[in-house]
Amino acid sequence: MKILDSVYPDEKITDVKDNGFLQLRAKEQPTWCPGCGYFGIHDAFLKACVKLKLKNEEICSVSGIGCSGRFPVHLNVYGFHTLHGRSIPVACGVKLASPGLTVFAIAGDGDSFGIGAGHLPHAARRNVDITFILFDNSIYGLTKGQSSPLTPYAQQTNSHKSGNPDMPLNPVKIMLAYETTFVARGFAGDPEGLVSMIEKAVQHKGFSFIHVISPCVEFDKINYTWKRLKDTFTYVEDENYNPQDKLAAMAIAESQPNKLGVIYHNPDRYAYTGTLQFMKE
Numbered sequence: 596m597k598i599l600d601s602v603y604p605d606e607k608i609t610d611v612k613d614n615g616f617l618q619l620r621a622k623e624q625p626t627w628c629p630g631c632g633y634f635g636i637h638d639a640f641l642k643a644c645v646k647l648k649l650k651n652e653e654i655c656s657v658s659g660i661g662c663s664g665r666f667p668v669h670l671n672v673y674g675f676h677t678l679h680g681r682s683i684p685v686a687c688g689v690k691l692a693s694p695g696l697t698v699f700a701i702a703g704d705g706d707s708f709g710i711g712a713g714h715l716p717h718a719a720r721r722n723v724d725i726t727f728i729l730f731d732n733s734i735y736g737l738t739k740g741q742s743s744p745l746t747p748y749a750q751q752t753n754s755h756k757s758g759n760p761d762m763p764l765n766p767v768k769i770m771l772a773y774e775t776t777f778v779a780r781g782f783a784g785d786p787e788g789l790v791s792m793i794e795k796a797v798q799h800k801g802f803s804f805i806h807v808i809s810p811c812v813e814f815d816k817i818n819y820t821w822k823r824l825k826d827t828f829t830y831v832e833d834e835n836y837n838p839q840d841k842l843a844a845m846a847i848a849e850s851q852p853n854k855l856g857v858i859y860h861n862p863d864r865y866a867y868t869g870t871l872q873f874m875k876e
């Protein structure tokens with residue numbers, strides 16, 4: 596097997612070694628294209644797990660299909676690379692069978708809001724205690740650039756050469772409507788911001804959703820490009836913002852796509868365990 600050269604500079608390798616990230620990542624380098632936003636999410640994920648002091652055997656990541664689907668393959672923790680759109684039900688099953696595990700469901704925008712869209716409302720309304728990370732590059736990456744349910748209207752793609760005729764869905768608005776108890780939005784170009792979101796999402800007892808905006812450098816040269824996205828984001832935490840105010844969260848979802856941070860948090864609902872918890876008290 597050909598051993599790939601390190602893509603990291605020396606100081607980064609030292610940082611990675613000193614902080615224990617190497618124990619959590621797989622030996623092989625990720626196979627994503629150089630410049631793909633998914634490297635930033637991978638980095639943030641490892642850092643968050645280290646900060647949360649999670650051991651390898653305490654973590655399970657479950658993905659669907661797509662470039663994002665490779666995520667568990669690049670980690671040295673329990674993992675499933677499942678079928679298109681099926682990371683959510685498998686992750687829910689893992690959590691219910693092994694409540695001691697910290698479970699992550701990973702899915703691309705096509706995976707989550709195309710074929711997998713039927714699973715999301717039920718995991719969210721049940722408040723299953725898993726963290727769902729949406730890898731949103733607004734395109735079908737692995738299958739070479741077709742329009743996804745999150746591709747902007749009129750954007751030229753490999754499946755719609757004259758422009759996408761369909762309106763995109765708004766993932767944060769949808770997840771709020773599904774009664775998700777933790778909703779955040781992050782940017783792959785700001786792994787430090789993502790680390791804090793992942794930490795908070797894991798600490799939340801219930802279904803957590805993190806919408807990560809992530810450039811596909813290969814098949815989207817128009818919408819989510821590093822050049823276009825750079826410097827456009829601000830964090831809700833920088834303002835006087837109350838994440839427990841659902842109407843304020845809805846307003847952000849509706850009109851402020853460049854606002855990042857924990858947009859909504861309801862810590863008061865029981866997490867689903869398969870039993871009626873209020874009857875136990």
Ligand SMILES: Cc1ncc(C[n+]2csc(CCOP(=O)(O)OP(=O)(O)O)c2C)c(N)n1
Nearest residue numbers: 661662663679703704705706734735736737
């Ligand atoms: C049932 C089924 N339908 C279609 C496919 C083909 N397919 C594989 S990946 C993919 C698109 C993935 O796009 P997305 O979820 O956005 O992930 P990305 O590659 O962008 O990370 C499709 C349509 C499949 N593998 N299984």
Ligand code: SF4
Nearest residue numbers: 628631662736811812
């Ligand atoms: S095709 Fe796009 S999403 Fe897939 S690895 Fe390459 S840059 Fe990333």
Ligand SMILES: [Mg+2]
Nearest residue numbers: 703704734736
């Ligand atoms: Mg995609």
